Amino acid sequence: LTGFDLAHLRDEHGQLNLNSLLCGSEGTLGFLSEAVLNVLPIPRYATLVNVRYTSFMDALRDAKALMGSARPTSIETIDDTVLT
Numbered sequence: 001l002t003g004f005d006l007a008h009l010r011d012e013h014g015q016l017n018l019n020s021l022l023c024g025s026e027g028t029l030g031f032l033s034e035a036v037l038n039v040l041p042i043p044r045y046a047t048l049v050n051v052r053y054t055s056f057m058d059a060l061r062d063a064k065a066l067m068g069s070a071r072p073t074s075i076e077t078i079d080d081t082v083l084t
Helices: 018-024 058-068
Strands: none
Touching: none
C-alpha cells in the first residue's frame, strides 16, 4: 500500500501492528540506532529507462529478466493507482 496504512494498524484481534504503518510510511516513522552500509561506487554514467506495460503482472514478470540481463542498480514499479 502507498502512504500510511492506518486501515491495518490493528490486526483481527485488535493488537497493534506497527509493520503496516512502518512499511506504508517507507520507514519515515521509524528510527535507527545503528546501521552498517554497503555502499557502491558512484558510476561514471547513469541511464534511466522507462518501460510501460499493459498490466502490473506483466511488469512483475519482466523484472527478474531485467535484473539478470541489464544488471540495473534498481527497478521501481508504479501502478495506475499511484500515478492517479
